[in-house]
Amino acid sequence: MHPAYTQAGVKAAVRDPGPDDLVVLRDVKKSFGPGHEVLRGIDLVARRGDTTVIIGGSGAGKTTLLRHIVALEQPTSGDILIDRENIVGLSERELNRVRQKFGMVYQYAALLDSFTVMENVAFPLVEHTKLKKKEIEARVVEKLRILDLDPDVARKFPSELSGGMRKRVGLARALMMEPPILVYDEPTSGLDPLTSRVVDDLIEEMRQRFGVTSIVISHDIASCFRIAHQAVLLIRGEIVARGSPDELAQGDSAVARDFIEKSGVAVGDVGRVGDGR
Ligand SMILES: Nc1ncnc2c1ncn2[C@@H]1O[C@H](COP(=O)(O)OP(=O)(O)OP(=O)(O)O)[C@@H](O)[C@H]1O
Numbered sequence: 028m029h030p031a032y033t034q035a036g037v038k039a040a041v042r043d044p045g046p047d048d049l050v051v052l053r054d055v056k057k058s059f060g061p062g063h064e065v066l067r068g069i070d071l072v073a074r075r076g077d078t079t080v081i082i083g084g085s086g087a088g089k090t091t092l093l094r095h096i097v098a099l100e101q102p103t104s105g106d107i108l109i110d111r112e113n114i115v116g117l118s119e120r121e122l123n124r125v126r127q128k129f130g131m132v133y134q135y136a137a138l139l140d141s142f143t144v145m146e147n148v149a150f151p152l153v154e155h156t157k158l159k160k161k162e163i164e165a166r167v168v169e170k171l172r173i174l175d176l177d178p179d180v181a182r183k184f185p186s187e188l189s190g191g192m193r194k195r196v197g198l199a200r201a202l203m204m205e206p207p208i209l210v211y212d213e214p215t216s217g218l219d220p221l222t223s224r225v226v227d228d229l230i231e232e233m234r235q236r237f238g239v240t241s242i243v244i245s246h247d248i249a250s251c252f253r254i255a256h257q258a259v260l261l262i263r264g265e266i267v268a269r270g271s272p273d274e275l276a277q278g279d280s281a282v283a284r285d286f287i288e289k290s291g292v293a294v295g296d297v298g299r300v301g302d303g304r
């Protein structure tokens with residue numbers, strides 16, 4: 028395990044990040060008003076090309092942590108480095124530039140129901156580029172094709188698609204600006220187990236085909252075991268354990284062992300993406 032992915036080594040790693048330490052949080056704290064500290068000194072490294080999965084109970088601060096990483100929220104104190112640029116204290120205009128390094132995939136895909144798939148997926152290009160309509164449409168169809176979606180899907184509305192297809196459409200939209208980092212907030216929640224595995228495969232496929240770095244929030248321990256290079260356990264605003272999923276399940280942290288055991292997932296049987304299990 029890379030030292031940055033160990034509880035013992037992360038402090039030194041965040042002090043002096045290397046070129047492959049793409050996302051670095053250094054003692055990040057966030058309070059929403061007095062007495063409401065939601066992030067309580069987060070040290071975190073997500074290395075280039077790896078998949079980091081954040082697990083933890085409801086209200087632990089997972090979404091808040093993710094919103095800091097994608098520059099939608101600024102910390103009360105601490106540093107956030109994206110590709111070794113400290114983004115804390117940047118102007119709104121500079122933050123907008125940083126935000127374009129991220130593609131976001133939300134729970135339930137978060138597609139706009141009254142817009143077609145074409146309009147949904149085209150949205151980032153309409154928003155961030157001056158491309159002509161024809162060019163935008165061509166790029167949408169191209170992205171749909173990459174995600175194994177028929178061009179006909181472009182004319183449909185989200186309600187006409189299956190859960191798995193909606194995820195693909197959400198991914199197509201997240202990939203429109205070809206971001207180096209993809210973040211997913213609960214990508215498998217609300218999906219049946221089979222579709223969840225398809226989403227795991229998709230996350231891995233994005234990594235292998237486009238070399239993207241992925242940061243995934245998940246309640247799904249099986250998914251964590253299938254895709255994570257690094258798993259971190261967030262409890263009440265603190266990372267209490269980190270390492271490979273196996274290390275969380277079998278390592279020194281009683282809290283982590285307990286958290287994984289309580290999920291009821293037989294982690295020994297889960298396997299990794301691509302091994303046919
Ligand atoms: N903008 C905000 N203003 C005030 N409090 C906030 C804000 N955003 C988040 N919080 C609080 O921060 C805490 C953590 O919320 P967060 O959504 O990050 O948890 P979570 O781990 O993602 O939970 P879940 O698993 O339910 O999605 C909650 O108590 C929430 O009310």
Ligand SMILES: [Mg+2]
Binds near residue numbers: 089090091
């Ligand atoms: Mg959340």
